[in-house]
Amino acid sequence: MGARPHVGTLGEKPLHAALKRWYAREGDRVEEPVDGFVIDLVRDGLLIEIQTRGFSALKRKLAALLESHAVRLVHPIAVERWIVKLDAAGRTASRRRSPKRGAVVDLFGELVSIPELIAHPDLTLEVLLIREDEVRRFEGTKAWRRKGWVVQERRLVEVVDRLVVDSPQVLASLLPRDVPQEFTTADLARALGRDRRLAQQMAYCLRRVGVIREVARDGNALVYGRPEPAADRGSRAVASR
Structure with a gap:
């Protein structure tokens, strides 16, 4: 069995990069140009896009690609999140479990941004239920709602389950x-x-x-x-x- 493809992650957010590494298979083409867009992974003609949040940003891209390609949109939802706070030196100062727990139904909060594409026959959705670390650093008055703490990045801990949505009946x-x-x-x-x-x-x-x-x-x-x-x-x- 050959090695997995080298997955470039330059400039990517850690969660997106980690999910792309987790999802990639041998033979996948990574960061492949297709019809004027850069695609995360191309697998035997299937275009795979990983979107951690904000489906609205993909609306134009998806609509264009679906005219002539099958697309799989992969979206993570954190069923368990740990809040990691860093000290001034960048070391972990504290780590606690967040009381907030995501669920598959949170997908609808994103799908509402692309209603005209949900039932497209060439679009498949895949929800990855994950455990993640949410890393925060102190920025003083920049984030008064979190008492000065801002989210620096999200890190993948584990993929625990998945749901493939390939028909309206699965959504039902x-x-x-x-x-x-x-x-x-x-x-x-x-x-x-x-x-x-x-x-x-x-x-x-x-x-x-x-x-x-x-x-x-x-x-x-x-x-x-x-x-x-x-x-x-x-x-x-x-x-x-």
């Missing part, structure tokens, strides 16, 4: 089982245990791909109809490539 499988057959975004937020904003983003995306529909109004709230429960709740595989 992310609806909580206990959400009513007809529901509002308030119902969805309660079932998810998340805020109303994420529920609204999820409902919007699911409606755009046709797996739920508007069926009524309850005052100012839209009422959505969900599909019948399916036996297959999506395709999941634990951290293997």
Whole structure:
């Protein structure tokens, strides 16, 4: 078996670079120019783009590439995050677990930026559930919300699971089982245990791909109809490539 391809990381953020190394296989072409764009990895005609956040920045690139290529968009979500604070010399001063835990449904917070592309037949999404370190340094008054601490970088600790989204039905499988057959975004937020904003983003995306529909109004709230429960709740595989 040959060695993995050399993966260049000059100028990349540490999390993006680490995910690209983790994802790369023997034979992949790295940082390959395609149709005027630089692609993270090209694998047997499949274009693989790793985006740690901000799908809106990829909208033009994805739309152009999908005209003639199959694209896989890889996105990490931190299910466990450790806050690492550095001292003035750059050494670790403290490390604690963040109470915030991500979940696959956080994907909808990004998908809402590219609604017209979600159901494109040549676009596949892959969510990597990860453990990460969020490294912070002290910058005084620059970050008053964090008492002077700013995020310097995110570092990959481990990929623990993955979900390949290759059809609208996989997105539909992310609806909580206990959400009513007809529901509002308030119902969805309660079932998810998340805020109303994420529920609204999820409902919007699911409606755009046709797996739920508007069926009524309850005052100012839209009422959505969900599909019948399916036996297959999506395709999941634990951290293997």
